[in-house]
Amino acid sequence: MSHASANDIELVVSNPCFEIWLLLHHTDHRSWTPDYRAVKQKLQQFVDVPSDKGVAFDRDYGERWGEAVERARALAPEGHEHKTNPSTRMWRLVVTIAGDDQ
Template sequence: MTERDYVQGLKSSVRNPAVSVKIVERPKAPSQVVAYTAKLLASAAEEYDQAWCVFDVDEFTDIDRAVTDADHSGIGIALSNPCFELWLLLHFTDHRSHAPSCTHLVPHLDRHTAGGYSKTGLDFRAYESTWREAVRRARELAPEGKEPEVNPSTGMWRLALAIGGPAT
């Protein structure tokens, strides 16, 4: 999974001893992912300082519910509109034009990745030196928390900073 590979790569790259990351993949609708995370958090709250859900707008109809439920449960949301590939593209360029779907973004991402972009073979080294630049670009796309309403936008910058530490 691209998101998992990216988060693990970022964690390894920044070597922040104060951060440990546990990734649980749940290929479900966003509200189901949030409900599962809330249940995990409730049963082991003392184990975690933060919990995050990473998902795309895609064609889901329960985004608003997922965001509201996450807010009520104290869960961070790293939502990308339309998809996570936007976050990856922001490592290379300041992409601000509407993206009707993920397939629209992949050719742009192909131009910046050696051998082309592969959803199943993400090599974090391609993104390692520019993740803070992606944070800056993503912050300029939408007001915090407004990602469901703005295309393109991504809240991955908040999770990246939670893992990598504040911007210097």
């Protein structure tokens, strides 16, 4: 992480896994989560999670990204996501791509 910072590279870290970002599209999940299996189990309450980890973004997540951004930002101070469980910095990438860079 220090190498990335020294070279002006922003990392997108999710703890415990990327799927926490997907879960935040459906619920305000804030409790410690041990691993991918636990996140997947919670996510399956809202959407189908195929074994190949395929994601139907438009159908299952598209209109909910704004809520997911708010929820993700509330989980950890920016830049400290790697120290917090659960957390994700995917919100930063999404707002940048959307041209909503805050």
